[in-house]
Amino acid sequence: MILPIVAYGSPILRQVAVDITPEYEGLEKLLADMWETMYNSNGVGLAAPQINKSIRIFTVDSEQIFANDEDGDTDGYTDAPGYKGTFINAHIVALDGTPWAYNEGCLSIPRIREDVVRPESVTLSFVDENFTEHTKTFTGITARVILHEYDHLEGKLFIDHIKPLKKTLIKRKLDDISKGKIRVDYRMVFPK
Template sequence: MKRNILIHPDPRLKKLCEPVTDLSDPLRQLADDLLETMYKAPGIGLAAPQVGVLDRLIVLDCEKGENAAPKPLVMFNPHVVAVSDEQNTYEEGCLSIPDQFADVTRPAEVEVAWIDRDGNAQQQGFNGLWATCVQHEIDHLDGKLFIDYLGPLKRQMITRRMQKLKRELARA
């Protein structure tokens, strides 16, 4: 089921999410809903707080080629266990901050541990767009948005645009 994506500023986007302690069927359904919502948006990553659920759950799929097979990843309780010294800068956007983009610098490579939808512990290294995306989505679980990496003026400008967008959507 496609879910509504919260738009910044929404206080739920700034909250620390709770670890998932029991992989229930409703949580697996939430993961499926997140994937469906992400693909329809369209986006390459989505975190549970972006749909108003404060659980540590993210989904991502950074396969972007026209004929690329989908490669969805579902991560419960993901956390970064190691980062490279090398940095990469990507122009990031966010489904909760539509049509706004900015360069963000993050570690170029990360090692991430998580629990998959079957309850199995996983660990994998990511680089390139995948590394940026997984870090961006994990940030959501800690109440951090990509605009938090920007200077105060740019961050305020984007926040004002989002407030205006929310007012326009409320009138529609």
């Protein structure tokens, strides 16, 4: 089932999400719904707070970035062909590498893109959909997508990483999003 995406201004996007247990009710359906919602919205990642659940789950599919690259924009990335997976109860173990800028966007903040500087690698401890424990290091564009989604679990948004002047320049657009004055190709739920 395709779920509505929570829009900028919704309080849940600013909450720190909580870990879950294998007994979390409806987990299999929730994960299936998250994947369907992510793909329907043309996203490469989706965090549970974006579908109004303050729990530590996100999905990532950076494989589609490489698969859909017709201009060779991903040639310099070391993480080809990308990664597709579910991250539950993720926690950062280490950040490493040279910070680099990339133009990011977010399903909860549609039609706004800004350059965000992030480290080139992240090591995470997490469990997958079967609650198998993992500690893995991700690099390149995959690390960036993971860090973007991880921020959602910490109550942060990509716009929190931009300079104050840039944030001031996009304030009117952010206000319009929070008021529902925007059209997108997917279902959104706006703050009341």
